[in-house]
Amino acid sequence: MADSSAASVSHHAPSGDVTKRDLLQLIAGAGAAIGAASIAWPLIDSMNPSKDVLALSSVDVDLAPVTEGQGITIVWQGKPIFVRHRTPAEIKAAEDVPLGQLIEPQADSARVKAGHSQWIVLIGICTHLGCVPLGNKPSDPRGDWGGWFCPCHGSQYDTSGRVRHGPAPANLAVPPYAFESDTKIKVG
Amino acid sequence: MRPFRSLLAGIFAAGLLAAPAFAQEGEALPNEHWSFQSVFGTFDLAAAQRGFQIYSQVCSNCHSMHLLHYRDLSGIGLNPEQIKAVSAAVTVPQGVDDQGNPKEGPATPANQFRSPFPNEQAARSANNGAVPPDLSLIVNAREGGPNYVYGILTGYTDPPAGFKVQDGLYYNKMFPGHQIHMPPPLQNGSVDYTDGTSNALNQEAHDVVTFLSWAANPEMVERKQIGVRVILFLMFMTGLTYAVKRKVWSDVH
Amino acid sequence: MAGLHKSEFANPVINWIDTRLPIFTMMQKEYGVFPTPRNFNYFWNFGALATVNLLIMILTGIFLAMNYQPNTLLAFDSVQHIMRDVNYGWLIRYVHQNGASMFFIVTYIHIFRGLYYGSYKTPRELLWMLGVVILLLMMATAFMGYVLPWGQMSYWGATVITNLFSAFPVVGPKIVTLLWGGFSVDNPTLNRFFSLHYLLPFVLVGVVFLHVAALHITGSNNPLGIDVKSPQDTLPFHPYYTVKDSVGLCVYLMVFAALVFFAPNFLGDPNNFIPANPLQTPADIVPEWYFLPYYAILRSVPNKLLGVCMMFGSLLVLFVLPWLDTSRVRSARFRPIYRQLIFVWVAAVIALGVCGAHKPQGIWVVLSRVCTLYYYLHFLVILPILGKLERPLPLPESISNPVIRRGGGALPAGAAAKPMEKV
Secondary structure, three states, rough: OOOOOOOOOOOOOOOHHHHHHHHHHHHHHHHHHHHHHHHHHHHHHOOOHHHHHHOOOEEEEEEOOOOOEEEEEEEOOOOOEEEEEOOOHHHHHHHOOOOOHOOOOOOOHOOOOOOOEEEEEOOOOOOOOOOOEEEEOOOOOOOOOOOEEOOOOOOOEEEOOOEOOOOOOOOOOOOOOOEOOOOEEEEE | HOOOOOOOOHHHHHHHHHHHHHHHOOOOOOOOOOOOOOOOOOOOOOOOOHHHHHHOOHHHHOOOOOOOOOHHHHHOOOOHHHHHHHHHHHEEEEEEEEOEEEEEEOOOOOOOOOOOOOOHHHHHHHOOOOOOOOOOOOOOOOOOOOHHHHHHHEEOOOOOOOOOOOOOOOOOOOOOEEEEEOOOOOOOOOOOOOOOOOOOOHHHHHHHHHHHHHHHHOOHHHHHHHHHHHHHHHHHHHHHHHHHHHHHHHHOO | OOOOOOOOOHHHHHHHHHHHHOHHHHHHHHHHEEEEOOOOOOOHHHHHHHHHHHHHHHHHHHHHHOOOOOOOOOHHHHHHHHHOOOOOOOHHHHHHHHHHHHHHHHHHHHHHHHHHOOOOOOOOOOHHHHHHHHHHHHHHHHHHHHHHHHHHHHHHHHOOOHHHHHOOOOOHHHHHHHHHHOOOOHHEEEHHHHHHHHHHHHHHHHHHHHHHHHHHOOOOOOOOOOOOOOOOEEEEEEHHHHHHHHHHHHHHHHHHHHHHOOOOOOOOOOHHEEEEEOOOOOOOOOOHHHHHHHHHHHHHOOOOOHHHHHHHHHHHHHHHHHHHOOOOOHHHHOOOHHHHHHHHHHEEEEEEHHHHHHHOOOOHHHHOOOOOOOHHHHHHHHHHHHHOOOOOOOOOOOOOOOOOOOOOOOOHHHHOOOOOOOO
């Protein structure tokens, strides 16, 4: 039985080349750490979006059926995209706001495509904690600024999708998109 | 370490004994030289691209390759513009329109390779009762790998005297049983190469098998590259730990 | 014994934890100063290697499960999705796939070491039996894992192996239906196999823990097979065996890497690159290499029930091995006849493996019957009798002072080390 046999065995013995041994052990330890890290990385990276997810195609949206004042919601990369056909009054309201009043100052012209200012295209995800704001359907509450209203924590956005009332810290994001014709956009 | 040595010898002997079990029966496999077969071998991209041309113009009329996407063609050296051009020339199903009817349109790089038949039944009825196998993994899925597929493509000969070939089947010396449903897919000059390469049957078969080998193992080049680095690192670590071990044990021995 | 543990660690943080939960003291006791026979050869690496291998399998398996779909319509393509689209998916999958083979290589060598040096004998019987439980769990896990890619071999392997249970009279067919969750191997089967394949490795971890706990009660066997008699016979586990295990680990990883990076499908079967087709059995249906010997035993018996019993029996007999071997000498070094016969047994097992890879025709049937017979003969007849008849060579006095005698397999003189107390 091995219960007491090693009790008197001291730890490794000091000898002349202890420093060389320590150095070797240090290098070996460093090597092991590098090895462990290179094993960990592929495992972690496998949780990142895979090639098929990254290659997800763009979405074409036909704007013709969307009448003035109406909004539609489409899906791009699994996220809701708000497209709203703004009335002249809404456009004016969005353009006339002094930037100083905004939480994240940004001109309306920077959020729409030149010549297509009646169309606002937004990623429909509240910048607070990721809920989908209300306001794209005619029956939805649109908040005090006539844009969108997030039911989760009461954030409000104006007709340009800019945050006007917290807790959301930033404006609704504009996805990459381009007009293919006057009535057709390609998102992504 | 005597038991160790005997064990190794035994396992080696067993390997020799077992080897015939996995050997091909019948016709000997052709022994082509493949750019990718050696430890450091990579795919001959020009050959693979010619092979893709053959797949597109010949094979894809009957065979699907549903595990591949047009974007994957970057692996045989096509640039994004070329890939867009390749995919845009193909019409694929694209879900349903707003009325719920199936719709079609030009493919994007994200699309899977177009399948020639919508389902297995359609494939079966259009091909005399035999479903053309999907080619995505065909090189891995056959004993003998690339040499076997090459052997099939070049194995159409006249049957030996007295061999009765059933109607609708073809004689192929490489195919088990020698009667295959697939009509000879490639002849001399089946395709026209733009790079001046000979379009003799052997070259065509070689190119398409190179393409299919890439399709079955698209990770191979990266795998071998990482492998070399890993093995070198482990050799270094083996030497290092052995040196440490010698030092640590020096006061025992 | 209420109250705080008296910790010896100087570091205040470690001390604080250790006084409340003495894990550091435990680690120090079991893996730091743990007295380990000083004469291990490299065969004693394989237990540690198997543990590492289990951890590699669990780790890669968890990440594979994040992308795998246990559904008959999706399983095959989801594996290819991992291979082609998931970042480093091919690496994780090939490590997992070849890791199964590495696990069996390492474990079979570990078992051989136990057989050769008599590690199953008193007082280590329970340690050995826990090891057999680990082997059985490993086999069940490997079998169910092989079904998951849902290729032709997966499907037909699952069909054949589950049908083994139909051999049992009366309840057999009911058991098979229960295993399948239907009337053939299908989606419910795949789903439950995935569930169990995920569960069993953690059960394995538990049994491995018991295996190691039992080892640390009895202490390790050693190449001489004699008991540790004095502190001179042992070395602290760290650094002597931690560093020796590290050398072995590097070599093992090199073999593993060579397989994964340069021949990932060498041990696989081409048929498993064809999606499962319940209407067509492949021409050659062979299990993975690590099951070949048992497969050969199954096929060597012309009677279905008897064949199944012989196959399971070839594993279950290992449970009673400690009592079948009547010799009191552990190490084969001091058993001149056993030392020859254990290699005959190994040869029989390897020959069975070769038979399992061939179609059961002609010479292979005869050979597999002879080898099956010898397999059982070895355990049930030779070992009990040999223990009584064999005259063992004289045993050395102690591990640290092996007496060299003629014909004895004692250590080379250089290994007769100076006492540790010299410092």
